[in-house]
Amino acid sequence: xxxxxxxxxxxxxxxxxxxLTAFATVFIxxxxxxxxxxxxxxxxxxxxxxxxxxxxxTWATMFILPAMIALLGSYMIxxxxxxxxxxxxxxxxxxxxxxxxxxxxxxxxxxxLIYLLLFIITLAIExxxxxxxxxxxxxxxxxxxxxxxxxGVFFAVSxxxxxxxxxxxxxxxxxxxxxxxxxxxxxxSMSNALKHFYPITAVFGVSGYYETTVQELAxxxxxxxxxxxxxxxxLVGLNHSQKGKKHEEKII
Amino acid sequence: xNDFMIETTQLTKMYGGQKxxxxxxxxxxxxxxxxxxxxxxxGKTTIMKMILGLTPITSGExxxxxxxxxxxxxxxxxxxxxxxxxxxxxxxxxGTENLEIFARLRGTAAPxxxxxxxxxxxxxxxxxxxxxxxxxxxxQRLGIANAxxxxxxxxxxxxxxxxxxxxxxxxxxEFIRKLSVExxxxxxxxxxxxxxxxxxxxxxxxxxxxxxxxxxxMAELEKKNSKYILLEVSNVPKATLILERQFxxxxxxxQGDQTLRIYDTALDMAxxxxxxxxxxxxxxxxxxxxxxxxxxxxxxxxxxxxx
Numbered sequence: 395x396x397x398x399x400x401x402x403x404x405x406x407x408x409x410x411x412x413x414l415t416a417f418a419t420v421f422i423x424x425x426x427x428x429x430x431x432x433x434x435x436x437x438x439x440x441x442x443x444x445x446x447x448x449x450x451x452t453w454a455t456m457f458i459l460p461a462m463i464a465l466l467g468s469y470m471i472x473x474x475x476x477x478x479x480x481x482x483x484x485x486x487x488x489x490x491x492x493x494x495x496x497x498x499x500x501x502x503x504x505x506x507l508i509y510l511l512l513f514i515i516t517l518a519i520e521x522x523x524x525x526x527x528x529x530x531x532x533x534x535x536x537x538x539x540x541x542x543x544x545x546g547v548f549f550a551v552s553x554x555x556x557x558x559x560x561x562x563x564x565x566x567x568x569x570x571x572x573x574x575x576x577x578x579x580x581x582x583s584m585s586n587a588l589k590h591f592y593p594i595t596a597v598f599g600v601s602g603y604y605e606t607t608v609q610e611l612a613x614x615x616x617x618x619x620x621x622x623x624x625x626x627x628x629l630v631g632l633n634h635s636q637k638g639k640k641h642e643e644k645i646i
Numbered sequence: 647x648n649d650f651m652i653e654t655t656q657l658t659k660m661y662g663g664q665k666x667x668x669x670x671x672x673x674x675x676x677x678x679x680x681x682x683x684x685x686x687x688x689g690k691t692t693i694m695k696m697i698l699g700l701t702p703i704t705s706g707e708x709x710x711x712x713x714x715x716x717x718x719x720x721x722x723x724x725x726x727x728x729x730x731x732x733x734x735x736x737x738x739x740x741g742t743e744n745l746e747i748f749a750r751l752r753g754t755a756a757p758x759x760x761x762x763x764x765x766x767x768x769x770x771x772x773x774x775x776x777x778x779x780x781x782x783x784x785x786q787r788l789g790i791a792n793a794x795x796x797x798x799x800x801x802x803x804x805x806x807x808x809x810x811x812x813x814x815x816x817x818x819x820e821f822i823r824k825l826s827v828e829x830x831x832x833x834x835x836x837x838x839x840x841x842x843x844x845x846x847x848x849x850x851x852x853x854x855x856x857x858x859x860x861x862x863x864m865a866e867l868e869k870k871n872s873k874y875i876l877l878e879v880s881n882v883p884k885a886t887l888i889l890e891r892q893f894x895x896x897x898x899x900x901q902g903d904q905t906l907r908i909y910d911t912a913l914d915m916a917x918x919x920x921x922x923x924x925x926x927x928x929x930x931x932x933x934x935x936x937x938x939x940x941x942x943x944x945x946x947x948x949x950x951x952x953x
Contacts, residue, residue: 397751404746405736408738408739409738410738477735477737478731478732478733478734479734479736481700481731482734482735483751485723486723486748487720487723488751
């Protein structure tokens with residue numbers, strides 16, 4: 395598994411999609427900052443301490459990062475077929491279930507790192523804006539929130555990561571599906587009942603962005619766990635269908 | 647126990663209702679170069695994929711190193727190097743980076759394995775050029791480098807000179823020959839290029855429409871290929887009459903308006919020429935010929951040439 399993880403990291407060298415994800419992270423941070431500086435009815439939102447870090451987290455999760463993480467994950471899984479490297483890998487031979495697991499682990503780590511990058515950017519800007527208002531406790535609270543958000547978003551989008559290779563479609567479809575999925579969270583968040591079940595909004599419940607009761611937190615965790623399970627079922631099905639394809643027609 | 651590195655028995659592959667490979671019995675001996683010759687779409691790649699377990703077998707059996715590959719991949723694959731169709735690698739990585747990944751995944755122990763493999767195929771080590779910028783020939787070389795990276799006993803090469811320039815083809819042929827002669831590798835290679843098979847193979851299998859029509863050694867083939875005298879004359883009917891009456895010749899064939907093939911190569915051609923000229927038949931040429939692999943291929947497949 396260690397070598398597979400190393401190989402997956404190597405395969406991402408000079409990857410345009412990884413660069414695009416990093417760009418999207420910086421973009422959303424800048425976008426929220428500009429948005430915060432816009433004065434509406436005489437109120438400059440960025441004047442309020444903590445507003446920027448909280449808003450950047452919300453906007454990133456509602457609009458950009460789930461789509462980018464889904465794209466990254468699907469790209470990593472689909473590329474072996476699309477780059478036609480799978481036949482070399484089969485001749486090594488590698489365990490395809492382990493290979494997929496390695497890809498999902500790397501995607502998970504990247505998801506957390508992307509949120510960590512967003513945290514570093516927003517913290518830097520927040521420090522410039524309201525250094526005196528920043529306490530270690532606040533910083534650690536936000537760090538925890540961002541990191542859990544990164545992990546949670548991975549679980550929330552994991553079925554999309556899995557379904558695209560399962561359907562044998564281009565990984566760009568994952569971007570589109572995840573964008574619709576995360577944007578819908580905007581409407582789901584308006585319902586107190588639904589927001590703890592809808593995976594993207596459930597991430598906010600788990601990370602501590604939403605104040606939740608124990609039951610609500612359990613609902614959020616269950617929703618995300620179900621996503622993870624669904625992804626696992628799809629990925630196992632994907633490996634079986636590939637093996638099945640290899641052994642089909644063994645009828646005569 | 648036989649010394650076959652690869653043996654297939656009644657190997658069959660069906661796509662839909664159509665037989666792409668039909669009851670193929672193929673035998674590759676240790677240390678030999680086996681050339682699988684056939685037109686594009688004849689079923690060469692499908693056979694190789696079935697041998698490697700990359701595509702399911704509809705019926706029949708494959709034995710590699712005397713054992714069924716299924717369920718023994720971990721033991722068998724490290725002993726095989728293969729290149730099937732166009733080699734696929736990660737486009738955002740260099741050739742060296744690509745090979746380093748496969749070397750580590752295979753657990754290749756030799757520290758200079760990547761460097762040596764690249765050197766053998768004539769690609770630079772630690773070059774900055776990305777795979778996406780490689781020419782088809784360079785991609786093919788990298789594919790071969792990947793196939794030999796772990797020093798396998800058996801090489802399965804599907805159209806190895808595909809996309810190479812003439813110099814590259816010559817180098818690749820030399821290299822394949824060297825692998826066989828100097829390193830004792832067993833090689834199964836496919837090609838639709840007759841000259842390639844003729845130059846490289848010790849044994850050949852001729853495949854057409856999924857059927858292995860003939861499996862023979864090149865030495866036997868040379869024996870089988872008939873020698874004949876090609877005679878170009880101004881009047882074929884009159885010439886045949888003279889040949890039959892004066893020389894008692896029966897083993898000949900008329901090839902055209904002015905061409906005869908005489909299969910009795912012991913015939914005294916000087917006397918034949920003299921007799922024909924004496925009867926006012928002009929002899930444009932008379933030469934000793936040998937059936938080429940292409941002639942044999944045509945004869946076996948009952949069709950046109952391969953290319």
